Amino acid sequence: MGIEDAGPGTVRPGGRTARVRASVLRAAGDALAEHGFAHLDLVDVARRAEVGKTTVYRRWGTVTGLVADLLLEMAEESLPRTETGSLLGDLKANARLVQRTLADPRQGALFKAVLAAATGEEKTAEALHRFYDTRVKEWAPCVQQAVDRGEIPQGTDAHEVIRAVSAPLYYRLLTSADRLDEAAADRAAEAAVAAARAGAYLRGDDGHA
Template structure:
């Protein structure tokens, strides 16, 4: 597929038409290659070959493997499943934990995230893209904690984002330290532990320093 003559920064491509089809094909190919071979072997020429896109198009639009990863993660954040609302804190956090579990256990998504996390340790642009991805996902789920505060389930000054992070953190830790995706029992433990800690005020804002006598 030949170049279409456009010059656009990653993540700012216009929706619809050939541009969108090219971007979708390239990001799909990049995700497959990341999952198969890791960040170190993410070759733009190979991505172009798999996507059936001209190499000049890929090099011009994304420039580097880091630029491609940044756009891929941005797209994944936009396409991620929406937040589940169950009407209870426990149910909402369990839904979040189960979504993380299923993502990490997925034969394509799991290796892809491991590759990007590894890349973030050495590549600043990959790290920035990963941070943006998780900022979007945490912001998507934080309202379930705020709703629990409004229902009186949690202290009023609970840090919603920290509660959400505390759900997924042990699941990622299990994956990274054992190489084994978390199972349903691990997801349930993570959700219950986060809910219990939130109710106990662990994630509430610190109060004022006591006055010195």
């Protein structure tokens, strides 16, 4: 995304303004986790961050602009992929990272709030899509390496495999009160590997995708 395409709050500031951005985004994340998107208020965020409300309005403009920047920061700050030498090892590392994030009281509540908002807010949905696109692209090379090693078939859609790992974890977060633990993460990774080996994620003429 070029600067000319960026909406309010999506251009990362540098220098002294970085501290303000960090404080405001931390405050926005806390407010989202506590009260949800519907009650997110720029004046309250400014108060929490101990910055002037004019600064917040000038830099982010709207609640959706602020949430978009929060998601951008989360994507940028997420841990890089782990490469263990096997597809199962790599995908378990991916699944456990997702599990730890969603099981965290603050982060889990924050993601629930953003997911709920994305169903009715187009700009929030676009920001959420960019967040997941960034994370999927970060981990997709693990799948391509598995193709190159001969672990899974040529033509496997790497992005679909990565999505398949986290999908059951998000489903459990949103539909169940059961604890989201490492065992659930490992099962998600094992299922994705088994499906990939069976050719479930082949692209185009190579399969069904």
